Amino acid sequence: MPYDPPPEIAGLSLAELADAVAARSLPPVEEWSPAHVGDSRMTIRADGTWTHEGSPITRPAMVRAFASLLVRDDAGYWLVTPAQKLSVEVEDAAFIATDMTARDGALAFRLNTDEIVIAGPDHPLLARGDAETPALYLGVRRGCEARLNRSTYEQLAHLADADWRVASRGKIFSLVPS
CATH class of the missing domain: 2.30.270.10 (duf1285 protein)
Incomplete structure:
Protein backbone atom coordinates (compact mmCIF):
# COMPACT_ATOMS: atom_id res chain seq x y z
CA MET A 1 0.00 0.00 0.00
CA PRO A 2 1.53 3.36 -0.99
CA TYR A 3 2.15 5.93 1.70
CA ASP A 4 1.67 9.63 1.15
CA PRO A 5 3.26 11.59 4.00
CA PRO A 6 1.37 14.66 5.13
CA PRO A 7 2.56 17.96 3.67
CA GLU A 8 4.97 20.19 5.56
CA ILE A 9 3.09 21.55 8.53
CA ALA A 10 4.42 25.11 8.21
CA GLY A 11 2.19 25.75 5.20
CA LEU A 12 -1.04 24.37 6.65
CA SER A 13 -3.87 26.29 8.28
CA LEU A 14 -5.26 25.11 11.62
CA ALA A 15 -8.26 23.60 9.81
CA GLU A 16 -5.94 21.68 7.46
CA LEU A 17 -3.85 20.51 10.41
CA ALA A 18 -7.01 19.33 12.19
CA ASP A 19 -8.12 17.50 9.03
CA ALA A 20 -4.74 15.73 8.86
CA VAL A 21 -5.12 14.64 12.48
CA ALA A 22 -8.69 13.42 11.89
CA ALA A 23 -7.66 11.49 8.76
CA ARG A 24 -5.30 9.29 10.82
CA SER A 25 -7.08 6.00 11.39
CA LEU A 26 -5.73 3.99 14.31
CA PRO A 27 -6.54 0.40 15.26
CA PRO A 28 -9.02 0.10 18.17
CA VAL A 29 -6.48 -1.40 20.59
CA GLU A 30 -8.56 -0.26 23.58
CA GLU A 31 -11.22 -2.78 22.54
CA TRP A 32 -8.84 -5.75 22.41
CA SER A 33 -8.13 -8.12 25.31
CA PRO A 34 -5.50 -10.53 24.01
CA ALA A 35 -4.89 -13.72 25.99
CA HIS A 36 -1.22 -14.06 25.12
CA VAL A 37 1.25 -11.72 26.87
CA GLY A 38 4.93 -11.80 25.94
CA ASP A 39 8.03 -9.85 24.99
CA SER A 40 8.43 -8.27 21.56
CA ARG A 41 12.22 -8.01 21.96
CA MET A 42 11.83 -4.47 20.64
CA THR A 43 13.38 -1.28 21.98
CA ILE A 44 12.64 2.33 21.13
CA ARG A 45 15.90 4.15 21.67
CA ALA A 46 16.09 7.68 23.05
CA ASP A 47 16.90 8.96 19.54
CA GLY A 48 13.62 7.49 18.20
CA THR A 49 15.17 4.44 16.50
CA TRP A 50 13.10 1.28 16.78
CA THR A 51 15.09 -1.95 17.12
CA HIS A 52 14.27 -5.65 17.19
CA GLU A 53 16.76 -7.90 18.94
CA GLY A 54 19.27 -5.02 18.74
CA SER A 55 18.97 -4.42 14.98
CA PRO A 56 17.35 -1.19 13.74
CA ILE A 57 14.01 -1.46 11.99
CA THR A 58 14.82 0.45 8.81
CA ARG A 59 11.45 0.37 7.06
CA PRO A 60 9.49 3.50 8.05
CA ALA A 61 6.20 1.78 7.18
CA MET A 62 6.93 -0.94 9.74
CA VAL A 63 7.72 1.64 12.41
CA ARG A 64 4.47 3.51 11.62
CA ALA A 65 2.51 0.22 11.81
CA PHE A 66 4.04 -0.75 15.16
CA ALA A 67 3.57 2.79 16.50
CA SER A 68 -0.16 2.60 15.75
CA LEU A 69 -0.40 -0.42 18.10
CA LEU A 70 1.62 1.10 20.95
CA VAL A 71 0.09 1.78 24.36
CA ARG A 72 1.51 2.61 27.77
CA ASP A 73 0.09 1.69 31.14
CA ASP A 74 1.41 1.40 34.70
CA ALA A 75 3.29 -1.79 33.76
CA GLY A 76 5.08 -0.26 30.75
CA TYR A 77 4.82 -0.06 26.97
CA TRP A 78 3.00 -2.64 24.87
CA LEU A 79 2.26 -3.56 21.27
CA VAL A 80 -1.35 -4.72 21.32
CA THR A 81 -3.09 -6.82 18.67
CA PRO A 82 -6.29 -8.87 18.96
CA ALA A 83 -4.16 -11.98 19.62
CA GLN A 84 -1.26 -10.76 21.76
CA LYS A 85 0.14 -8.06 24.03
CA LEU A 86 3.93 -7.74 23.75
CA SER A 87 6.17 -5.59 25.94
CA VAL A 88 8.40 -2.94 24.36
CA GLU A 89 11.40 -1.33 26.08
CA VAL A 90 11.37 2.46 25.72
CA GLU A 91 14.53 4.33 26.72
CA ASP A 92 12.94 7.80 26.96
CA ALA A 93 9.78 8.58 24.96
CA ALA A 94 7.95 6.52 22.37
Whole structure:
Protein backbone atom coordinates (compact mmCIF):
# COMPACT_ATOMS: atom_id res chain seq x y z
CA MET A 1 0.00 0.00 0.00
CA PRO A 2 1.53 3.36 -0.99
CA TYR A 3 2.15 5.93 1.70
CA ASP A 4 1.67 9.63 1.15
CA PRO A 5 3.26 11.59 4.00
CA PRO A 6 1.37 14.66 5.13
CA PRO A 7 2.56 17.96 3.67
CA GLU A 8 4.97 20.19 5.56
CA ILE A 9 3.09 21.55 8.53
CA ALA A 10 4.42 25.11 8.21
CA GLY A 11 2.19 25.75 5.20
CA LEU A 12 -1.04 24.37 6.65
CA SER A 13 -3.87 26.29 8.28
CA LEU A 14 -5.26 25.11 11.62
CA ALA A 15 -8.26 23.60 9.81
CA GLU A 16 -5.94 21.68 7.46
CA LEU A 17 -3.85 20.51 10.41
CA ALA A 18 -7.01 19.33 12.19
CA ASP A 19 -8.12 17.50 9.03
CA ALA A 20 -4.74 15.73 8.86
CA VAL A 21 -5.12 14.64 12.48
CA ALA A 22 -8.69 13.42 11.89
CA ALA A 23 -7.66 11.49 8.76
CA ARG A 24 -5.30 9.29 10.82
CA SER A 25 -7.08 6.00 11.39
CA LEU A 26 -5.73 3.99 14.31
CA PRO A 27 -6.54 0.40 15.26
CA PRO A 28 -9.02 0.10 18.17
CA VAL A 29 -6.48 -1.40 20.59
CA GLU A 30 -8.56 -0.26 23.58
CA GLU A 31 -11.22 -2.78 22.54
CA TRP A 32 -8.84 -5.75 22.41
CA SER A 33 -8.13 -8.12 25.31
CA PRO A 34 -5.50 -10.53 24.01
CA ALA A 35 -4.89 -13.72 25.99
CA HIS A 36 -1.22 -14.06 25.12
CA VAL A 37 1.25 -11.72 26.87
CA GLY A 38 4.93 -11.80 25.94
CA ASP A 39 8.03 -9.85 24.99
CA SER A 40 8.43 -8.27 21.56
CA ARG A 41 12.22 -8.01 21.96
CA MET A 42 11.83 -4.47 20.64
CA THR A 43 13.38 -1.28 21.98
CA ILE A 44 12.64 2.33 21.13
CA ARG A 45 15.90 4.15 21.67
CA ALA A 46 16.09 7.68 23.05
CA ASP A 47 16.90 8.96 19.54
CA GLY A 48 13.62 7.49 18.20
CA THR A 49 15.17 4.44 16.50
CA TRP A 50 13.10 1.28 16.78
CA THR A 51 15.09 -1.95 17.12
CA HIS A 52 14.27 -5.65 17.19
CA GLU A 53 16.76 -7.90 18.94
CA GLY A 54 19.27 -5.02 18.74
CA SER A 55 18.97 -4.42 14.98
CA PRO A 56 17.35 -1.19 13.74
CA ILE A 57 14.01 -1.46 11.99
CA THR A 58 14.82 0.45 8.81
CA ARG A 59 11.45 0.37 7.06
CA PRO A 60 9.49 3.50 8.05
CA ALA A 61 6.20 1.78 7.18
CA MET A 62 6.93 -0.94 9.74
CA VAL A 63 7.72 1.64 12.41
CA ARG A 64 4.47 3.51 11.62
CA ALA A 65 2.51 0.22 11.81
CA PHE A 66 4.04 -0.75 15.16
CA ALA A 67 3.57 2.79 16.50
CA SER A 68 -0.16 2.60 15.75
CA LEU A 69 -0.40 -0.42 18.10
CA LEU A 70 1.62 1.10 20.95
CA VAL A 71 0.09 1.78 24.36
CA ARG A 72 1.51 2.61 27.77
CA ASP A 73 0.09 1.69 31.14
CA ASP A 74 1.41 1.40 34.70
CA ALA A 75 3.29 -1.79 33.76
CA GLY A 76 5.08 -0.26 30.75
CA TYR A 77 4.82 -0.06 26.97
CA TRP A 78 3.00 -2.64 24.87
CA LEU A 79 2.26 -3.56 21.27
CA VAL A 80 -1.35 -4.72 21.32
CA THR A 81 -3.09 -6.82 18.67
CA PRO A 82 -6.29 -8.87 18.96
CA ALA A 83 -4.16 -11.98 19.62
CA GLN A 84 -1.26 -10.76 21.76
CA LYS A 85 0.14 -8.06 24.03
CA LEU A 86 3.93 -7.74 23.75
CA SER A 87 6.17 -5.59 25.94
CA VAL A 88 8.40 -2.94 24.36
CA GLU A 89 11.40 -1.33 26.08
CA VAL A 90 11.37 2.46 25.72
CA GLU A 91 14.53 4.33 26.72
CA ASP A 92 12.94 7.80 26.96
CA ALA A 93 9.78 8.58 24.96
CA ALA A 94 7.95 6.52 22.37
CA PHE A 95 8.11 9.31 19.77
CA ILE A 96 10.22 12.31 18.80
CA ALA A 97 8.62 15.65 17.85
CA THR A 98 10.68 16.75 14.85
CA ASP A 99 8.93 19.95 13.75
CA MET A 100 6.27 22.39 14.91
CA THR A 101 4.21 25.31 13.71
CA ALA A 102 1.94 27.86 15.38
CA ARG A 103 -1.41 28.55 13.71
CA ASP A 104 -4.52 30.36 14.93
CA GLY A 105 -3.85 29.88 18.65
CA ALA A 106 -2.65 26.29 18.33
CA LEU A 107 0.73 24.54 18.27
CA ALA A 108 0.99 21.60 15.88
CA PHE A 109 3.83 19.08 16.00
CA ARG A 110 5.05 16.52 13.47
CA LEU A 111 6.37 13.30 14.96
CA ASN A 112 9.11 11.04 13.64
CA THR A 113 6.29 8.75 12.44
CA ASP A 114 4.85 11.59 10.29
CA GLU A 115 1.88 11.94 12.61
CA ILE A 116 0.57 15.41 13.45
CA VAL A 117 -0.44 16.20 17.03
CA ILE A 118 -1.99 19.51 18.11
CA ALA A 119 -1.09 20.50 21.69
CA GLY A 120 -3.99 21.28 23.99
CA PRO A 121 -5.97 19.85 26.89
CA ASP A 122 -5.86 16.30 25.45
CA HIS A 123 -2.24 16.58 24.26
CA PRO A 124 -0.35 18.54 26.93
CA LEU A 125 3.19 19.87 26.78
CA LEU A 126 5.15 18.71 29.82
CA ALA A 127 8.43 20.20 31.06
CA ARG A 128 10.72 17.75 32.86
CA GLY A 129 14.30 17.66 34.03
CA ASP A 130 15.77 20.71 35.71
CA ALA A 131 16.88 24.22 34.76
CA GLU A 132 20.26 22.90 33.57
CA THR A 133 18.91 20.03 31.50
CA PRO A 134 15.25 20.67 30.65
CA ALA A 135 13.31 18.33 28.40
CA LEU A 136 9.91 18.94 26.83
CA TYR A 137 7.40 16.22 26.07
CA LEU A 138 4.09 16.20 24.21
CA GLY A 139 1.25 13.87 25.16
CA VAL A 140 0.44 11.86 22.05
CA ARG A 141 -2.07 9.07 22.80
CA ARG A 142 -2.71 5.98 24.90
CA GLY A 143 -0.23 7.11 27.56
CA CYS A 144 2.60 7.64 25.07
CA GLU A 145 4.60 10.84 24.69
CA ALA A 146 6.95 12.48 22.22
CA ARG A 147 10.12 14.22 23.31
CA LEU A 148 10.78 17.47 21.46
CA ASN A 149 14.10 17.31 19.62
CA ARG A 150 16.51 20.21 19.96
CA SER A 151 15.35 22.20 16.90
CA THR A 152 11.67 21.77 17.78
CA TYR A 153 12.40 22.83 21.37
CA GLU A 154 14.14 25.93 19.98
CA GLN A 155 11.21 26.73 17.68
CA LEU A 156 8.89 26.54 20.67
CA ALA A 157 11.20 28.65 22.87
CA HIS A 158 10.99 31.50 20.31
CA LEU A 159 7.23 31.58 20.88
CA ALA A 160 7.42 31.67 24.68
CA ASP A 161 6.41 34.73 26.69
CA ALA A 162 8.67 36.40 29.28
CA ASP A 163 7.71 33.72 31.83
CA TRP A 164 8.62 30.89 29.43
CA ARG A 165 5.03 29.87 28.74
CA VAL A 166 3.21 29.04 25.52
CA ALA A 167 -0.48 28.55 24.79
CA SER A 168 -2.28 26.12 22.51
CA ARG A 169 -6.01 25.60 22.12
CA GLY A 170 -6.72 27.71 25.20
CA LYS A 171 -4.31 25.85 27.51
CA ILE A 172 -1.14 27.47 28.88
CA PHE A 173 1.99 25.34 29.24
CA SER A 174 5.18 26.19 31.09
CA LEU A 175 8.46 25.37 29.38
CA VAL A 176 10.22 25.43 32.75
CA PRO A 177 10.45 22.19 34.74
CA SER A 178 8.85 22.43 38.19
